[in-house]
Amino acid sequence: MPLLPGQKESFERMPSFRLAYIFLYNLFQFCGHTWVLANTIARFLTFGHDALADTFYSVGFVMSLCQLLSILELFHIADGIEKARLLPRFVQVMEKNIMLIMIIMLEEIQSKPVVCAQFFLWNIMDIIRYPHELLCVMDRPSITMLWIRYTLWIPLYILSVANEGVTIYQALPYVERRAPKSSPLNSTVSTHINLPFVLMVYLPFLTLGASVTVWLLLKERHHHLEKWKKKMKRI
DSSP states (O other), X not given: OOOOTTHHHHHHHSOHHHHHHHHHHHHHHHHXXXXXXXXXXXXXXXXXXXXXXXXXXXXXXXXXXHHHHXXXXXXXXXXXXXXXXXHHHHHHHHHHHHHHHHHHXXXXXXXXXXXXXXXXXXXXXXXXXXXXXXHHHTTOOOHHHHHIIIIIHHHHHHHHHHHHHXXXXXXXXXXXXXXXXXXXXXXXXXXXXXXXXXXXHHHXXXXXXXXXXXXXXXXXXXXXXXXXXXXXXXX
């Protein structure tokens, strides 16, 4: 199967241990997200709506591990192991980890349907993305996977960000209950942080970051598909 322009040369220059590392990393992420998605679907088919009560406890550790390790992707791009734009990946990684930290800290929302929907969207997105990365590492890029990666993935990302906003909105009452009450003894800036206000301020930044990310992803999609079309015309 033909390679994308410049892709063969980049992989030939990559030392074998780096190639093995990035292959194993993408394989681990794909297997991890596949396990979480399969476990979640199986629990819903078995227990129905009752599965919401402890789905997070069943898949939360593996999900948290996959998202924590995704921070390494920023170093992959900076080091040149992975060819991608740094800014959109930074926004995606940070928004996922911020959301996950909030879910872990607030046990009251862990059984909410929006949390299960968020995990479902995250896993679908990564199950789409990592096979494409694996095929590129193996020098076997597929036009089908390329199209899915840069076309189907974008609307799923928009749905994911919208669901993150809903999750934050539903978490606000629980955050307010945990927020310390203002008093002369604890009202200093160093000891008192208005967490509900921080989350409300975060929402516009989430929207802005997602908008920039979608714009950059659309440009990246156009770039990759045009390169493939030009490659096919030369063959």
